[in-house]
Amino acid sequence: MTGKQLILDVLQGKTVERCPWVPYTGSQIANLKGYTAEEIFKSADKLLECLIEAEEQYTPDGMPPIFDLQVEAEILGCDLTWYKNTPPTVCTHPLSGSELVIPTQRLEKTDGRIPLNLDVMRRFKAAKPDVAMYGLVCGPFTLASHLRGTNIFMDMYDNEEGVKALVNYCADVVADLAKFYIEAGCDIIAAVDPLVSQISPDMFETFLSEPYSRLFASIKEQGVPSSFFVCGDATKNIEPMCKTAPGCIAIDENVDIVEAKKVTDKYGITMSGNLQLTITMLLGTQQDNQKEAIELMEKMGTHLFILAPGCDVPFDAPAANLIGVGQAVHNREAVKKALENYTAKDNLPEIDLPDYESLDHVLVEVVSIDSKTCAACGYMVKAANDAQAICGDVKVEVVERSIMYPENISFMNKIELKNVPSIVINGEIKHVSLIPTVEQLREEIVLASQK
Amino acid sequence: MSTVFEDISQNLQKGKMAEVKVFVQQAIDEGISPQDILDNGLMAGMDVIGQRFKNNDIFIPEVLIAARAMSVGTDMLRPLLVSANVKSKGTVVIGTIKDDLHDIGKNLVRMMMESKGLNVIDIGTDVAPEKYVEAAIENNADVIACSALLTTTMVHIKDVVASIANSSIAGKVKLMVGGAPINADFCESVGADYYTPDAPTAAAKALEICALAHA
Numbered sequence: 001m002t003g004k005q006l007i008l009d010v011l012q013g014k015t016v017e018r019c020p021w022v023p024y025t026g027s028q029i030a031n032l033k034g035y036t037a038e039e040i041f042k043s044a045d046k047l048l049e050c051l052i053e054a055e056e057q058y059t060p061d062g063m064p065p066i067f068d069l070q071v072e073a074e075i076l077g078c079d080l081t082w083y084k085n086t087p088p089t090v091c092t093h094p095l096s097g098s099e100l101v102i103p104t105q106r107l108e109k110t111d112g113r114i115p116l117n118l119d120v121m122r123r124f125k126a127a128k129p130d131v132a133m134y135g136l137v138c139g140p141f142t143l144a145s146h147l148r149g150t151n152i153f154m155d156m157y158d159n160e161e162g163v164k165a166l167v168n169y170c171a172d173v174v175a176d177l178a179k180f181y182i183e184a185g186c187d188i189i190a191a192v193d194p195l196v197s198q199i200s201p202d203m204f205e206t207f208l209s210e211p212y213s214r215l216f217a218s219i220k221e222q223g224v225p226s227s228f229f230v231c232g233d234a235t236k237n238i239e240p241m242c243k244t245a246p247g248c249i250a251i252d253e254n255v256d257i258v259e260a261k262k263v264t265d266k267y268g269i270t271m272s273g274n275l276q277l278t279i280t281m282l283l284g285t286q287q288d289n290q291k292e293a294i295e296l297m298e299k300m301g302t303h304l305f306i307l308a309p310g311c312d313v314p315f316d317a318p319a320a321n322l323i324g325v326g327q328a329v330h331n332r333e334a335v336k337k338a339l340e341n342y343t344a345k346d347n348l349p350e351i352d353l354p355d356y357e358s359l360d361h362v363l364v365e366v367v368s369i370d371s372k373t374c375a376a377c378g379y380m381v382k383a384a385n386d387a388q389a390i391c392g393d394v395k396v397e398v399v400e401r402s403i404m405y406p407e408n409i410s411f412m413n414k415i416e417l418k419n420v421p422s423i424v425i426n427g428e429i430k431h432v433s434l435i436p437t438v439e440q441l442r443e444e445i446v447l448a449s450q451k
Numbered sequence: 452m453s454t455v456f457e458d459i460s461q462n463l464q465k466g467k468m469a470e471v472k473v474f475v476q477q478a479i480d481e482g483i484s485p486q487d488i489l490d491n492g493l494m495a496g497m498d499v500i501g502q503r504f505k506n507n508d509i510f511i512p513e514v515l516i517a518a519r520a521m522s523v524g525t526d527m528l529r530p531l532l533v534s535a536n537v538k539s540k541g542t543v544v545i546g547t548i549k550d551d552l553h554d555i556g557k558n559l560v561r562m563m564m565e566s567k568g569l570n571v572i573d574i575g576t577d578v579a580p581e582k583y584v585e586a587a588i589e590n591n592a593d594v595i596a597c598s599a600l601l602t603t604t605m606v607h608i609k610d611v612v613a614s615i616a617n618s619s620i621a622g623k624v625k626l627m628v629g630g631a632p633i634n635a636d637f638c639e640s641v642g643a644d645y646y647t648p649d650a651p652t653a654a655a656k657a658l659e660i661c662a663l664a665h666a
Contacts, residue, residue: 081552086603089552150555153512154519157466198511198555232631236507278632282602314602314632 002130003061004187007306011188011225011247011270015303021060021329022134022272022306023322026067027087028313029054032434036084037315041068044119048127051120055128057319057376057434059326062132062188065124066117067312069138069192072173073146075112076105085315093149100148100155100162102169107176114177118184125185132188135181139193139229140170140211156203163207171211175218182222189219190227190250194311196241197232197254204240212244220245227272231311235260242267252277252310258299265304272306275325282314286324286419286433287342290335293328320419320433323376327369327420334370334404341409351410356427361395362448364388364441365424367412370402377402379435380421387441394449426451453481459492459524464499466516468523475524485531489568493524497566501651504559511555514650518562525565539570541661544586545596546578548630549607553600556630556650560596563654569661580607580614587615587624593664594657597643599630608633609641625660629653 006020027037029050040047068087077094144166155163178189219226225247233254250272261271328335364384368377388396401408423431426448455478462470478488500517503509554576564571583595599605625644638646647653
């Protein structure tokens with residue numbers, strides 16, 4: 001079964017064979033090809049290149065081609081500040097004056113960065129049709145705050161009708177973009193509204209229930225499921241969010257996901273989340289990420305649940321951590337076994353490293369979970385074997401060291417290797433988590449043979 | 452006995468500016484000292500707001516309208532407090548870290564600190580490390596408070612730590628940090644002095660630091 005079908009099945013309330021995995025990759029994927037965040041958000045070719053790489057490395061069932069909540073705001077007159085390592089930020093608010101005047105401008109396919117996004121979506125869809133493509137739009141309340149600024153919070157008391165009109169307008173704008181994204185091949189539309197956690201359930205029902213219900217209904221009418229993303233402690237708004245009838249609710253680590261799922265289950269709505277962004281994904285090891293992913297999957301089951309980060313993956317989150325989560329999803333038992341070996345460090349066997357100095361050949365050691373069950377590991381082994389095949393007269397031995405075996409954990413510890421899959425050439429760690437090109441590997445092997 | 456403190460507090464909590472103005476004037480007319488009106492009426496009301504916000508019983512809009520009602524009251528009391536020679540409880544310099552334009556949290560912390568009677572110098576958003584130090588020296592601050600909403604900007608906090616360490620106020624000013632991605636471990640790892648998880652706790656901690664500094 002394809003990842004896309006797995007996700008669509010979950011969203012239809014079916015119990016599935018394994019938990020689907022959706023890394024909310026945004027600017028972080030720029031790292032895979034050495035670009036900045038700004039470069040990938042402004043270049044369709046660079047963004048697509050990173051997306052293809054991310055899909056291969058992170059082994060997702062679904063992913064968003066673009067995670068940038070400023071696309072609509074920029075078109076509607078907000079100035080953006082751009083960064084190397086994060087999506088752009090809104091820095092001016094065109095409706096921040098004392099009088100709140102509701103705009104009438106609607107989005108066109110030719111506006112702002114929409115053509116770039118549609119181009120990337122079409123090309124990514126063609127290249128990776130089995131992956132569920134998430135089209136992310138800015139939630140109407142957050143878009144309203146982009147336009148109005150933080151005055152909007154006071155307006156909720158001082159100008160109730162004005163805020164209602166503005167949020168309704170934003171919902172219409174967002175629906176325009178959702179329609180374009182669906183036409184470009186998106187399988188799911190997610191409205192990302194971080195500010196929802198900052199208002200009470202009463203305020204939610206007053207200002208957001210109606211526009212959100214309308215938005216999700218319009219997406220459903222186009223035959224596409226929807227998702228409602230929120231960041232922060234949105235615990236008290238989970239039920240009002242359910243009442244707007246999205247297909248899925250996505251939360252971060254500020255919400256107790258087990259308790260929240262009891263609420264979403266009542267409404268037959270899928271819950272998505274909530275790998276910890278900072279502690280685990282940004283600052284943790286690959287093993288920390290695998291452990292948390294496995295714990296979450298075991299806690300949440302295979303009905304109405306999608307494993308995902310709490311929000312947009314931080315730019316500096318190591319690729320190895322996302323690769324590790326993908327491994328845990330696709331090879332849960334093997335990863336569990338490997339993690340047991342890690343935690344049993346004191347009982348690991350003593351080993352001697354090969355005598356790398358005296359070898360009469362180049363030794364390529366691929367440290368993996370298990371190439372038979374782990375896709376990324378399989379690619380790594382294949383790269384090593386393919387490189388070996390084009391090395392001509394150079395004598396090369398390729399060995400897979402699966403960490404399913406405790407002696408290979410000892411090997412990792414001894415050479416101070418932290419992540420898998422990795423490639424070690426004559427005792428030197430060359431590639432960690434990211435799969436090299438065959439040509440690059442061949443050059444390294446030839447170079448090693450000349451030492 | 453007059454219920455004016457309770458009237459001020461209750462109306463402040465509901466964000467009713469006109470009523471707060473009426474009851475503060477009534478308290479002044481009754482001859483109550485401006486410090487008592489501030490402590491037992493306005494600040495008492497904001498303490499309730501802070502606690503309810505911390506408990507997730509109320510949210511940002513409710514805090515903002517309460518803070519606005521409080522400022523109506525403090526504007527009325529300010530000249531009286533000055534003439535009574537009432538001193539500030541301490542000074543805090545606050546701003547969002549370099550490259551971070553997200554200021555909702557920072558503004559809430561500022562309001563909560565002001566409601567505790569602290570003198571708060573707000574140096575805005577996207578603040579360079581040396582600017583915190585310059586503002587702290589200029590205003591003789593007891594505390595520098597930095598907020599970061601993004602995982603990509605929180606790393607700049609260590610530059611503020613370094614700027615303070617290399618300045619004339621090293622050891623004299625305390626650095627407080629907060630914001631969604633920050634936690635106590637991160638605070639310790641970059642060498643900041645205090646982490647607080649929410650605006651009311653930040654205000655209480657700043658007051659505590661200032662009280663120690665002025666003891």
